[in-house]
Amino acid sequence: MPKAKRSKVGQSSFPHSKKRSWHRKIAHHPIRTALVGLGLLFCSWLLVNLITLRSAATAPIDAYLVLGGSIQREIYAAELTKQHPEIPILISTGSKDPCIWLIFQRANAPMDQVWIEDCAQSTFGNFYFGTPILQQWNVHKVGLITSGSHLPRAKWLAQILLGAHGIWVEPEIVTEQGVPGNQESWTKTGLDVGRSLVWAIAGQFYQPKCSGVRSLSSVDINSWRQEGFRCEHQGNLEGS
Numbered sequence: 758m759p760k761a762k763r764s765k766v767g768q769s770s771f772p773h774s775k776k777r778s779w780h781r782k783i784a785h786h787p788i789r790t791a792l793v794g795l796g797l798l799f800c801s802w803l804l805v806n807l808i809t810l811r812s813a814a815t816a817p818i819d820a821y822l823v824l825g826g827s828i829q830r831e832i833y834a835a836e837l838t839k840q841h842p843e844i845p846i847l848i849s850t851g852s853k854d855p856c857i858w859l860i861f862q863r864a865n866a867p868m869d870q871v872w873i874e875d876c877a878q879s880t881f882g883n884f885y886f887g888t889p890i891l892q893q894w895n896v897h898k899v900g901l902i903t904s905g906s907h908l909p910r911a912k913w914l915a916q917i918l919l920g921a922h923g924i925w926v927e928p929e930i931v932t933e934q935g936v937p938g939n940q941e942s943w944t945k946t947g948l949d950v951g952r953s954l955v956w957a958i959a960g961q962f963y964q965p966k967c968s969g970v971r972s973l974s975s976v977d978i979n980s981w982r983q984e985g986f987r988c989e990h991q992g993n994l995e996g997s
Contacts, residue, residue, distance in 0.1 A: 809923035813897040818927065820844060820891055821900040824883050824911055825851035828860070828989040830902050833931045835864040837902075838871060845870045847890055848973075849883040855981035856988035858973060859997045868974040876967035880911055881949050884918040885956065889964040891924060898925045905930050910946040914953050921957035934991055 823834050823846060834846055838861065851857060854873060861868050876886045891899060899919060903911045908928070915926040988994045 806921070806923055809897075810920060810925050813923065813925035816898050816925075818844060818898050818900045819896040820894055821846045821902055821929075822883070822887055822891065822915075823848040823851060823902045824880065824907065825849055825877070826907065827904055827931070827933060828852050828856065828992040829933055830904065830931050831857050831860050832864075832992065833929075834871075834902055835861045835866040837900075838866040838868075839864060842867045842870065845872065845894060847872050847874060847887055849874050849887050850877040852989060852992070853981075853986055854973075854976045855978055855986050856992060856994060858976040858978055859988070859994050860992060861973060863994075863997065869972065871973035873969075873971055873973055874967050875969045876965075879949075880907070880914060881952065884914055884953075886965055886967040888918055888922055888924070888960065889966065890970065891919070892922060892964070896924055898927065901926050901928045902931060903928065904933050906933065906941065908941075910941055910949055913946070913950055917950070917953040917957050918960070921960060 818841075821834060821837060821844060823830050825848070828851075831848060831851055834848065837844075838846060848857060848871065851873070852860075857871075857873065858868070861871065872890070874886055874890065877883045899915075901911065901915050908930070912926070912928050915928075919926050
């Protein structure tokens, strides 16, 4: 006897029944539904962020971020300010205020667009407190001023933490004469990269505020001279 042909209804209903079954599983598992929703939301955010970064990469630099650890970086920043007085500079926990002031005065560099932040106590802190400030300035591309001995940790943290907010990073490496304050190790780098990945997500919902942000032009050099201060010897600021 000839084999009975399978009905078209049976053939077409099977995949639909599987699809309905999958939807029922999702509907009856709210945790699974939430995870799927979060996954889609994360993918959408990632796509938008990548498009933003790609656009920012070809744009001019909006601001410079100077990582503390060597007075040579602030000397470099003073020369940059002379070349680009319209671009704001944020110095994150660098040298003492009067030392930075004297560096810019000696270079005859404008100070109105230079800002100092002293809340950060680490490289991670530089970006933790610096990112909200750069966002307030509506920065999309930042020049990262640091030393070669501070890489790759500084660059990776910048790309993770600033990149998570659509800010493209362009490192500018300063040549050092001595040994800068930043000492690198793979253990430190691994720990910092790990917590940066966590904060890249958490930072979308909370932004820390630093109360210690001030303009370089507001530094009262006369008061500092009365109190007394010392600068890093590489700055050659003795007697200034």
